[in-house]
Amino acid sequence: MSETESLLAARDLRVAFPGRRGAPPARAVDGVDLDIGAGEIVALVGESGCGKTTLARSLLGLVRPTGGAVRFAGSPLAYSGKALKAYRRRVQLVLQDPSGSLNPRHTVYDAVAEGLRIHGYAGDERAAVAEALARAGLRPPERFFLRYPHELSGGQRQRVVIAGALVLEPELIVADEPVASLDASVRGEILALLLRLRDELGLSALVVTHDLGLAWNIADRVAVMYLGRIVETGPVETVLTAPRHPYTQALLSVLPESGGDPVVLSGEPPDPARIPSGCRFHVRCQALASGAAAEVADRCRTADPAVLGGGPGAAAACHLARPAAVRD
Template sequence: MTTDQDIDLAVNRAVLQARNVAVTFPARRGRGQARAVDDVNLGVGAGEILALIGESGCGKSTLARVLVGLIRPTSGTVDYGGRPLGYRGAELKAYRRQVQLVLQDPAAALNPRQNVFDAVAEGLRLHGLRDQLTARVHAAMEQAGLRPVENYLARYPHELSGGQQQRVVIAGALALGPSVIVADEPVSSLDASVRGEILKLFLDLRDRLGLSAVVVSHDLGLAWNVADRVAVMYLGRIVEIGTVEEVLITPQHPYTKALISAVGSTGERPHPLLMGEPPDPTRIPSGCRFHPRCPLRAASGERGRVCDTIPLPVLAADAGQRQVACHLAEG
């Protein structure tokens, strides 16, 4: 069981950090520039599972792709092992061995013409790691729970269940010996009966291999089951971060409270639900970007006017302590 002290120590020796990362997509079709990720700081510690939670369209998947080097940020840096990520060929290739992406749809991630052995071996071959290839593939499949290995080697994706396909994708990532996995909605396409098995696998990998993970999801239940810490993202910004108990049992940001209300309140009184739809990222509101939908702002009268015009500070988000970006949140 990971303790608060363990988490603090892990964050203080963060292996992967986003520092003031922003991603702005260019204007198109008569619309302005879209700020998909806006001045985000986020760190994941050694052997830590960090859940990144928010509604669809809040920038989670874009940030995930920044973390694995698939998208170069408009500004800011990604640091690995205390050094900024470089985007030149050899440097980026070496980085991607250490930080692997697991996508939400395993069927789409797998080549239907490749059997399991070749699917798991693909990354090793791309990186020129052909020495002891068979042993590496078998070890990765064992780690991903594809046992006995011999039963799966010659099978093709259509011969596997959704859960088995996701294990193959995870095995392909593990074969390269990464220290961090970034998993974007890793169980959203799976049946409820197998989601728990895949989540347990992430916990096992953390405990057995010391693997760190950033798990992207809109599902608060997933965060509760696997995460050490939770970062809540809204319209490109981190608005609350802390341990899973802090954020999900005693939420402070009204957006976090509203997300929890959508799946059932954790307190004695239900939190107000969200109002309306998320704003267009090409037209982010002034002041607190959440204020047009905020139940707390609506109930605060004159006191809430500060939310309309005064921007909120950017959260450090890697300082190992609870943080909330809200003018009205109770500290």
Template sequence: MSSASVSPDVALAARGVCVRFGAARAVDGVDLEIGAGEIVALVGESGCGKTTLARSLLGLVKPAAGKVEYGARPLGYSRGDLKEFRRHVQLVLQDPSGSLNPRHTVYEAVAEGLRIHGVSDGEEVRVAEALSKAGLRPPERFFMKYPHELSGGQRQRVVIAGALVLEPDVLVADEPVSSLDASVRGEILALLLKLRDELGLSVLVVTHDLGLAWNIADRVAVMYLGRIVETGDTAEVLMAPRHPYTKALLSVVPEVARQAPIVLVGETPDPSRIPTGCRFRPRCPVYAAGLPAEVAARCEKEPQPVLPPDRGHHAACVLA
């Protein structure tokens, strides 16, 4: 699998992906595309399934049904297939302190991927270039430093450099700025935008923060209880949300909130006990406020649809 095999339109995709843990439907028939050179934000509360979906896109969790595609090709799960795939699709974790071995220097941390994949030519040059792309300049100044000698933002840049050293097509960033101070968050988000623009990278950003999506993403997908409930261009979704869940999440985002905060009742339901009809119904303020009988019946009985993977603005709600 080479970079040349990547579709010019879609870099990475979930096609009807289902992931189950016993009776729990953690991911329940999801279609999602990350276009070439595109940043997509996958947004939702803790427990909604977004990290499990990201892990399936990375080949770390094999779907019970559906498939993951890299370019136009289904992902294979042999050791060789996965090793080659992970040269092209790299993970950036949320906690740089936990991602970096405290006993390894910055050089060793960034070179680790090269050594795992047997890339021995020009190691020092490749490490220096990756650190430079991640904004650590001059890179040689950081070679022999240990994680505890770096700031939080610098540690996250080392993690990003470790992903970049293999020259991937796609980054999957799981809460990449959640552990950082507010002053540093903007710098890391700006770096991801710069990498997209300069290297043509595709990026999936997994986050609970719709404000982050507003600042960085081309498109946004809102996830609830194992399914995408709304997706579309970021400006369309955030300026004119259709699903009550999206509206509730947006009501507490200072950058875009235009109404009083909407308080959702209760916690995200157990994925092993998904409600009939609309799975958001038990917490939906619109349903709770009262609906015409025929509309309420649809909310109660009609299964929530799987949204299509195309780039339109879609919402899985009978009220949308």
């Protein structure tokens, strides 16, 4: 998928946070290519602390990159106040904790109408709020107008948050762990809602999650992130049924349906201010630890695998994998 075909495209995106007291900068996002097409759902997966949320916030314009570029609908993301405001009407964020996203003193109506008021909506506010609530599965919408967050179930609160994003008729939503705080019985309903919105509205989505099972249920493509970089990407069926990167294999091994023994990764991910030389995963790689890859061990420790392209082809940034598609 080229930049001209993508709704959103990141190229060599980098976000580094200054170190304290002369320490090296923390490279939270370290050269990422990522594409999201129109009407496509991409799952961004990885352990906590791998850079997923920082990447998502940089794609939203909430964190200004220290390098690289973001393009939306073919145009570069501009960081002036007016340009960002217009961009954020087209790209909306859905947070993981609906209780923290909603003001307890605001009614459902006011929560959903807030975006319209910020952007100076000149149409029929009541009709727009009602339509957004209905699209989010809260029907009849008028029954929810005067209710407060504490009067709703967790699933209903998440639907209100989604309605607040939908009311501005965005082209893309970024959903950060959208079902992590919900009961298992409700998660499927919210995932089904996101799929329905994709099918009915052509809505694109980047779903940030640590849960590969969720990615399997909702995504068209998956991008696996480790220590600031995408290490495997491709169609969800390809990546999750035939993972090529040892990190992806380890993440999948802990799922109950994997059928094998879980792979226990050694230690915690390295400090992003001190990323290891060579392949950034080699210090935890189960293949190297087992001695199965002795012939490439030196390369893993000294040569950084090429950055993956952001398009639809399957690729893995790993010296043990078959040759991968790399960035132009």
